[in-house]
Amino acid sequence: MAKKYKSKWYAGGLAFECQQSGNCCSGEPGHVWVTKKEIATIAKYLGIEGDWLPRKYLRRVGFRYSLTEYANGDCVFLGRSEEGCASCQIHEVKPTQCRTWPFWGSNLKSSDHWNEAAKGCPGMNRGPLHTLVQIDEIRLMKAPS
Numbered sequence: 001m002a003k004k005y006k007s008k009w010y011a012g013g014l015a016f017e018c019q020q021s022g023n024c025c026s027g028e029p030g031h032v033w034v035t036k037k038e039i040a041t042i043a044k045y046l047g048i049e050g051d052w053l054p055r056k057y058l059r060r061v062g063f064r065y066s067l068t069e070y071a072n073g074d075c076v077f078l079g080r081s082e083e084g085c086a087s088c089q090i091h092e093v094k095p096t097q098c099r100t101w102p103f104w105g106s107n108l109k110s111s112d113h114w115n116e117a118a119k120g121c122p123g124m125n126r127g128p129l130h131t132l133v134q135i136d137e138i139r140l141m142k143a144p145s
């Protein structure tokens with residue numbers, strides 16, 4: 001086990017603290033994947049009857065579901081204060097994809113991948129250090145690969 005940890009380039013941990021830029025919730029068209037269980041949880045959180053979200057919040061993509069985006073790329077649940085601070089309107093129940101940012105497989109492939117992603121996320125390489133164990137625990141939540 002120790003050998004496996006040692007071999008990871010981020011064995012010393014990685015710093016991250018959300019700066020509320022909203023960059024990970026906006027920008028180029030993408031997907032915010034949600035499972036049926038997450039959809040039910042979000043619906044309940046919003047006080048919507050039943051265990052499903054209406055069309056304005058949810059779209060079907062093939063066999064999967066993604067939260068809706070506005071034309072400008074903002075997630076339907078992205079809110080911004082007058083000062084420009086971004087916040088998630090469903091923070092307490094946001095999908096796993098959002099909870100696990102920026103510790104995604106695609107960002108953890110190498111330090112180059114991590115630093116490339118950090119160009120678009122001011123919270124990466126800043127703030128408290130997340131240890132290898134903490135990162136792996138987040139990864140177990142099934143971050144996108």
Ligand code: SF4
Binds near residue numbers: 094
């Ligand atoms: S659900 Fe919340 S955290 Fe996830 S993309 Fe939308 S606004 Fe961002």
